[in-house]
Amino acid sequence: MASSSTFNPHPPPPKPSSTHFPKTPPLLAHTLQTPPKTLTHQDPKLIITGGATLSGHVPISGSKNSALPILAATLCCSGQTKLKNVPNLFDTRSMLSILESLGAEVEVFGGEVVVSTDGVRSVEPCEGEIGKIRGGFLVIGPLLGRFGEAVVGLPGGCDIGARPVDLHIRGLRALGASVDCRDGKVIAHASNGKGLVGGRFRLDYPSVGATETLMMAACMADGMTVLSNVAQEPEVIDLAHFLMDTGACVEGAGTDKLLIKGRRKLHDSEYSIIPDRIEAGTFMLAAAITRSCITMSPIVPSHLSCLINKLVTAGCKISQCTPDALEFSAVPAKSRDGLHGFDVRTSPFPGFPTDLQPQTMALLTTCQGLSVVEESVFENRMNHVTEMQKFGPRIQVRGSTALVFGKDSGRLYGSRVAASDLRGGVSLVLAGLAAQGTTEVNGIAHIDRGYENFEMKLRLLGADVKRLTIPP
Numbered sequence: 001m002a003s004s005s006t007f008n009p010h011p012p013p014p015k016p017s018s019t020h021f022p023k024t025p026p027l028l029a030h031t032l033q034t035p036p037k038t039l040t041h042q043d044p045k046l047i048i049t050g051g052a053t054l055s056g057h058v059p060i061s062g063s064k065n066s067a068l069p070i071l072a073a074t075l076c077c078s079g080q081t082k083l084k085n086v087p088n089l090f091d092t093r094s095m096l097s098i099l100e101s102l103g104a105e106v107e108v109f110g111g112e113v114v115v116s117t118d119g120v121r122s123v124e125p126c127e128g129e130i131g132k133i134r135g136g137f138l139v140i141g142p143l144l145g146r147f148g149e150a151v152v153g154l155p156g157g158c159d160i161g162a163r164p165v166d167l168h169i170r171g172l173r174a175l176g177a178s179v180d181c182r183d184g185k186v187i188a189h190a191s192n193g194k195g196l197v198g199g200r201f202r203l204d205y206p207s208v209g210a211t212e213t214l215m216m217a218a219c220m221a222d223g224m225t226v227l228s229n230v231a232q233e234p235e236v237i238d239l240a241h242f243l244m245d246t247g248a249c250v251e252g253a254g255t256d257k258l259l260i261k262g263r264r265k266l267h268d269s270e271y272s273i274i275p276d277r278i279e280a281g282t283f284m285l286a287a288a289i290t291r292s293c294i295t296m297s298p299i300v301p302s303h304l305s306c307l308i309n310k311l312v313t314a315g316c317k318i319s320q321c322t323p324d325a326l327e328f329s330a331v332p333a334k335s336r337d338g339l340h341g342f343d344v345r346t347s348p349f350p351g352f353p354t355d356l357q358p359q360t361m362a363l364l365t366t367c368q369g370l371s372v373v374e375e376s377v378f379e380n381r382m383n384h385v386t387e388m389q390k391f392g393p394r395i396q397v398r399g400s401t402a403l404v405f406g407k408d409s410g411r412l413y414g415s416r417v418a419a420s421d422l423r424g425g426v427s428l429v430l431a432g433l434a435a436q437g438t439t440e441v442n443g444i445a446h447i448d449r450g451y452e453n454f455e456m457k458l459r460l461l462g463a464d465v466k467r468l469t470i471p472p
C-alpha cells in the first residue's frame with residue numbers, strides 16, 4: 001500500500017494526466033502535519049459494540065472547512081464580526097487561538113463567535129498553533145492585504161500528502177507581494193510598500209486553500225483581480241458570501257473564474273456558516289453501513305449530490321423531508337436484498353469529495369461485488385486501509401487505487417485499531433458500528449479535529465459507542 005515512506009513524488013513512468021499530484025518544490029514541501037504522536041494508554045479511545053441499527057434524527061454542525069477560512073477572513077474586517085453555527089472543534093479552537101495570538105479579541109457563546117480584529121498589532125501568528133491545522137495558513141492573505149506584511153509558519157493538518165503551499169505563494173506574488181521561505185516560515189511583504197495590487201493568476205490546480213488565500217488577499221488589493229481555474233467547493237462559495245456581506249466585491253463564486261474588485265477595508269457583519277457536508281455524508285454512510293434509516297438536518301443536498309447518486313445506485317433510498325432535511329434509508333426491503341458496490345474516483349467539487357473516501361471505503365467492504373476506489377486529490381490518502389483490513393475485509397491497494405472485494409453476507413469483526421488522520425479515523429468507527437463484537441479505536445484526537453460531539457450524536461442514533469478516558 002502507499003505510505004509516506006514509499007511515496008515518490010517523481011516516479012517514472014509519469015502519472016496518468018487525469019490524476020493530479022503536486023510536484024512538491026523542495027522549499028515548500030514540509031512535514032509539519034498534525035504530529036502522529038506516540039499513543040499512551042492515557043489517550044482517549046472509542047469503544048464500540050457493533051451491530052446496532054441506527055434510527056432517529058441527527059443534527060448537523062456548521063462546516064469546519066468553511067468556519068476556518070471565514071475566521072481567517074475576520075482579519076480583513078473592522079468592527080465586530082458575529083459568526084453563527086461555528087462548530088466547537090479542535091481545529092476551530094486552534095484558529096481562534098491563532099487570531100488571539102495576533103491581538104484579536106474573541107468571545108465564544110455556544111456556536112456563536114464574536115471576533116474583533118481592530119486591536120491586531122502582530123503579523124506573525126503563533127507558529128505552534130499554525131503547525132497544528134491546515135486552515136491556520138489562511139491568515140496569510142488577510143494579514144498581507146490589511147497590514148502589508150505577514151510571517152506565517154507552514155501549516156499542519158491531516159497527513160495525507162506533501163500538501164505544499166506553492167500555489168498560495170505564486171498567487172500572492174501575482175498580486176504584488178514579495179514572498180520568501182526561511183526557517184519553515186513564509187515571509188511576505190507587499191513589495192511597493194503601499195499594499196497589494198490587483199492582478200491575474202491561473203491556478204495550476206483548483207486548490208481549495210489557495211483559492212481562499214487569494215480571494216481574501218484580492219479583496220484588499222488595489223484594483224481588479226482575475227483568478228482562474230479556482231476551486232468551486234461550497235466552502236469557497238461560503239467564504240465569498242461572507243466577504244460580500246462585509247462589503248467585498250466578488251463575482252463568479254461557484255464557477256472556475258473569480259473577479260474581485262479590491263477595497264482597502266471591509267466592515268462588520270453577522271454571518272451563519274453552512275452545514276458541514278462532510279459530517280452529513282459521514283452520517284449517511286454510518287446509516288448505510290448499519291443498514292439503517294435516519295433523518296438529518298440542516299443539510300444542503302446539492303452539496304452532496306455525488307455521494308447521494310452513488311448511494312442511490314447502491315440501493316439506498318433518500319428523500320427530502322423539507323428543503324434542509326433528508327431521510328436516508330439503507331434498510332433492505334427483503335432480507336435477501338443487499339447493497340451493491342460502486343466505483344469512486346475522488347476529484348475537486350462537483351466530483352466525489354476526497355474527505356468522504358475512507359468512510360465510503362468502509363461501506364464498500366459490506367456491499368456486493370468488487371468496487372474500485374481511486375484517490376486523485378491527495379497522494380497518500382490510503383493510510384486507513386491497513387487498519388480497516390483488521391476488521392477482516394479483502395482490500396488491495398495499488399498506488400492510489402484500492403480494490404475492495406465486498407461481501408454483503410460477509411461479516412466485519414471487531415478489532416483494535418488506530419486512527420492516523422481525521423477521515424481515516426472516522427472510517428474505522430463506521431467499520432466498528434457494522435462489525436460483530438467490540439472495536440477499540442485509538443488516536444481519536446484526529447477525529448476530534450473535525451467532528452463535533454461525534455460519539456454523542458452516534459449514541460443519539462442508538463449506536464453503542466463510549467469514550468474511554470483513563471485519568472493519568
Ligand SMILES: CC(=O)N[C@H]1[C@@H](OP(=O)(O)OP(=O)(O)OC[C@H]2O[C@@H](n3ccc(=O)[nH]c3=O)[C@H](O)[C@@H]2O)O[C@H](CO)[C@@H](O)[C@@H]1O
Nearest residue numbers: 022065134135163164165166167168207208209210377378
Ligand atoms: C481546511 C480545509 O479546508 N481542508 C480541505 C482543503 O484542504 P487544502 O486546501 O489543503 O486542499 P487543496 O485543495 O489545496 O489541495 C488539493 C491538492 O492540491 C495540492 N496543492 C495545494 C496547494 C498548493 O499550493 N499546491 C498544491 O500542490 C495538494 O497537495 C493536494 O494534492 O481541501 C481539500 C480538498 O478538497 C480537503 O480534503 C480538505 O479537507
Ligand SMILES: C=C(OP(=O)(O)O)C(=O)O
Nearest residue numbers: 134135157158355422423
Ligand atoms: C483533510 C482534512 O482536513 P485538513 O485539510 O484540515 O487537514 C479533512 O477535513 O478531511
